Amino acid sequence: MEITKLRLLGFKSFVDSTEVEILPGLTGIVGPNGCGKSNIIDAFQWLMGESRPSSMRASGMEDVIFAGVEGRAPRSFAEVTVEIDNSQQRASSEFNRHKELEISRKITREIGSSYKLNGKELRARDVQTLFADFSSGSNSSSLIKQGQIAELLNMKPKDRKKILEEAAGISGLYHRRHEAQLKLNGAERNLERLQDLISQLEMQLKTIEKQAREAERYAKLSKEIRTLKGLLLLKQYLSLRSDINSVDISLTENLKLSSTLESENSELEEKIEVENENISSKKNDVEEKSEVHQKTLLERQVVLNEINLSERQANELKTQLTQSDADLQREDQLMADAQNNMADQNTLLQEVNEKLCDIDKKIENQKETIEQNTKRMEAVDNSYNSIQDRLNDLKAEKILNEKRREDHLSNISNLSRSLEKLNGSLEKLKSAERDEQRKLEDLLREQETLNREYQIESHNLSQKEKDFQKNQDEIGFVDNEINKLNAKKAVSLSELEASKSLLDKKSDQETVFDELEIENGYERCLDALFFSELEYPKISKIRGSGWQKVVDSQVANKIVKNFPRLRPLSSHIKGADVLNYLLEHVGIVRTTEEGDNLSKKLLPGQQLITKEGDLWRWDGFIRYTTGEISKNALRIRNQKKVVEIQESLNEIDIQIEALQNKKVVLEKSSSLFGDMEIERSNLSKTGSDLQALEGEIARLKNQRTIASDNIISLEKKIKEESAQLKIYQELDTDKENLNVSESNEKEYLSLVNNLEELDKQREDLRNERANFDRLTDHKNSLRDRKEELELNLSKWTAQSEIAVERRSGIQARIEKIKSEIKKTSSLPGNLVNKKEVLDKRVEATSTELVDARDKLASFEGNLRKLQIKSRELITELGVEKENQVRFNTKKESLAENLAELEGRIKNEYNLNFEKFQDEFSNDQMKDFSQPEIEARLERQIRFRDNLGSVNLRAEQDAKEISDELETILSERNDVLEAIEKLNTAVKSINQDGRQKLIEAFNEVNKTFQTLFTRLFQGGKAELALVDSTDPLEAGLEIMCQPPGKKVTTISLLSGGEQTLTALALIFAVFLSNPSPICLMDEVDAPLDDANIEKYCDILDFMTKETSTRFIVITHNIITITRMDRLFGVTMMEPGVSQLVGVDLTRAEELIN
DSSP: OEEEEEEEESBTTBOSOEEEEOOSSEEEEEOOTTSSSHHHHHHHHHHTTOOOGGGGTSSSGGGGBOOOBTTBOOOSEEEEEEEEEOTTOOSOTTTTTOSEEEEEEEEETTTEEEEEETTEEEOHHHHHHHHHTTTOSTTSTTEEOTTHHHHHHHSOHHHHHHHHHHHHTOHHHHHHHHHHHHHHHHHHHHHHHHHHHHHHHHHHHHHHHHHHHTHHHHHHHHHHHHHHHHHHHHHHHHHHHHHHHHHHHHHHHHHHHHHHHHHHHHHHHHHHHHHHHHHHHHHHHHHHHHHHHHHHHHHHHHHHHHHHHHHHHHHHHHHHHHHHHHHHHHHHHHHHHHHHHHHHHHHHHHHHHHHHHHHHHHHHHHHHHHHHHHHHHHHHHHHHHHHHHHHHHHHHHHHHHTHHHHHHHHHHHHHHHHHHHHHHHHHHHHHHHHHHHHHHHHHHHHHHHHHHHHHHHHHHHHHHHHHHHHHHHHHHHHHHHHHHHHHHHHHHHHHHHHHHHHTOOSSSSOOGGGGOEEOTTOHHHHHHHOSSGGGSOBOSSSSSSSBOOOOGGGOOOOGGGTOTTSEEGGGTEESOGGGHHHHTTEEEOSSHHHHHHHGGGOOTTOEEEOTTOOEEETTSOEEOOOSOOOHHHHHHHHHHHHHHHHHHHHHHHHHHHHHHHHHHHHHHHHHTTTTHHHHHHHHHHHHHHHHHHHHHHHHHHHHHHHHHHHHHHHHHHHHHHHHHHHHHHHTOOOHHHHSOOHHHHHHHHHHHHHHHHHHHHHHHHHHHHHHHHHHHHHHHHHHHHHHHHHHHHHHHHHHHHHHHHHHHHHHHHHHHHHHHHHHHTTHHHHHHHHHHHHHHHHHHHHHHHHHHHHHHHHHHHHHHHHHHHHHHHHHHHHHHHHHHHHHHHHHHHHHHHHHHHHHHHHHHHOOOHHHHHHHHTTSTTTTSOHHHHHHHHHHHHHHHHHTOOOOTTHHHHHHHHHHHHHHHHHHHHHHHHHHHHHHHHHHHHHHHHHHHHHHHHHHHHHHHHHHHHHHHTSOEEEEEEESOSSTTTOEEEEEEEOTTSOOEEGGGSOHHHHHHHHHHHHHHHHHHSOOSEEEEESTTTTOOHHHHHHHHHHHHHHHHHOOOEEEEEOOOHHHHHTOSEEEEEEEEETTEEEEEEEOHHHHHHHHO
């Protein structure tokens, strides 16, 4: 099978239809970061059946559909298709009828995804199995995504073994074995259900044969029961007629008495009405007087409120007056402050003006002097320049005379400068040494601190990782327990369903059997007492078939009456109250001999029974048990089994819920470990900082050693040059011998003196000029001060004017407040007078209101007496009305019973009453009393009931059950045969898988050793199966020894070594069972150039040794140059990927 082409449409960033032709050899995919290269790998993984959104780098599976960008609308679906060449017909049998396979997966928003094979629908499992058979698939090692090499290295040995399973070609075997195991479990459950059905049908067949023998006796008893029921109905009908006539007479007398009471009550109500009118008149009078009284009270309260208000207003005005006086004083103080400040500013301003006048006069006086000084300065400069020229000439002569000293002085000067430089260098070195010593001490202290922090962080992280691993192990254990409980629950549910199917009732009506609570060991007692009677419901009226409750007064011969030592059956079988009458007449004996002896003493209605089911009745009937399990016993057993299973299911649900809660707690605890990566990074950073610090300390120590050596060398050199300088200075000649001639010296000194005099004159002139400049600067500063004082003066003037305005406003407010105080002072006296008048009116209205209320109370007392008498009459009348209602209700009840009897007669006998009376009034039992008829009917019904339910079509039922039993036996044989085949298939799959896995392990191990040696140019490595002796359950460990190192596991190698080792393992798998395609996403990222060359050499070797087609995503230029063809992924539009292909092999041929 060869994958030849990949098509993408609307998948992630490939919005337009894009084709990737997959040819033999190496196909490279290049492009900048984020352009969509990895989406091609995602497309292959998604097509091969990946169902986890996280593997697609998405939050939901619909995120693989192009979501839209600016200028591009979102797609409603995404589709990925591969074309496969199956001309060699190496696929599974169901796919080999096609030489060309086109497999596609399409996902539509809000609908889901579907698979198609050459246009026809296909299951996801079939696609996964197809690719798994060829060592490929969404999770196979032939698809290596970014970081997947690291995942392979960090896998547990058991998980790492999956790549070995792909090499053996048994990845699909696990799917088939799992399906076979599921079918086997289902077949075993079906066998158990069939066995239960067979047992049930065999018991039913034996039971139905007994029913046929009792059918004839049942018919005779039913005919007599019908006659007795008819006579009983006739007597009940006539009795109801007589009761109705008696009720009619009582009802007539009640109506006469009620009429008399109603007339008396009418007269009393007229008197009550007159009293009510009088009371109403008096109430109006009371209300009017009360209203007048309330108005007077309200007026008095208004006056009181006005008095209080005037007092509050007067207090508030006094407070405002006090505040205004304080405001007036504050404004006066502000005005005084403003006047004082204005006076101070005017004084300062006058002083500044006077100073300005003095300075102007001084400047005017010094102007003429400054002009004269300027001219003198020019003359002095001319003399100075001429003297300077002469001095220069003399200096030239002096230089010629000093030629003799030049070499000597030069040597002294050079030595002095050299010595000075050496001393400076020495001081710098010593200073640098002291600085480096301080820096070294600081670094050592910092190193000690970092060491402590690193050890603490390392210990904390190690402990946290242990806790995290313990947490993950506990989560795994909880998941395992939940899975076990779910499996146990599934088995229990299937058992519950099977047991319930055996309990299925023929109708939804609740029967007496459903209410029974049977003590263990007493199930056979039910079979002895009942046949199908327990299938009937409870009834409350005399209509239909079922169980009717018998009242206690009718229970005459309980078993304890003449057998006080025997326990009644009702003490062991409870729940259905309608059976108490029968069960209390049944006594339990321990042995058959005891039953035979006591049966002779049984009273009518009494029975004896053993736990095994032996029965003795008072009428002489005896039945011994045969030991067979009856239908009732089987049903009870199934019913108990259902209860046990339901209790077990409840217990399992409780355990699952507890485990799930524990898992939630553990997962929450696990989330607390989320910052471990940050802690690892911080620890790594701390370690790096510590290493850098150690390197810096070592560098400083080395520099300090070098500096110490340099200081010693400089001190030695300084000592040597100091000695040499001393020798030169001792050889220096006298100044007289080395000076210029005496005449030149005198002239030189005279010129120098003149030059000094001129310097003094120039300095005096400069000083006078500087004094003049200072006066000018002082004048400018005084002008600035004057402007500042004038500005302050204007501010204080404005503030004074504002204070005057505010003071005027405050004075006006004070006058207004005083005026209002004067107005309010006259109000309280008038209001007090008004209050006194209102007090007198309140007292008068209160007296009138009391008199009116007393008169109203007198009338209300008369009314209460009349109302009491009226209530007594109404109570008596109510009693008579109740009697009337009771008589009517009784009459209606009797009429309903009569109608019910007529309905029963019509329904049960299909006759009207006249014909019914004619038929049963001539019967030979017509003269029996109603109790005699009921006793005989009860006895005959009991005889018939003791027969059990009679199946009139028992023979036909027996044939149907026999046919059904034969069919089920055939089905059981088929299931047994299927179980045998499935067990054989599972054993064969395990044996075949184990053999293929061992063969693949040996082949892959050998190839892995060769490739490892080739990649590392030496060393050795091997694979090992660990953790189990069974290859199918064992894990895969990688042991390796690079050149010059000890044997170790792969996890202890460096990053580059781990990558090369993992590649050696993956390619070894390829060589043992080549996959049609291999996809690598930036696998060469951790490798240096030398190892990349090895990696590319292995790729070339693989293309020659296998037919695998490689797709390699890379950024490395070395890898790019080794590709046979390239596809470039670009993003000309943001978020939209495009593909451009280049065939490097063809291009190379064209160039050559």
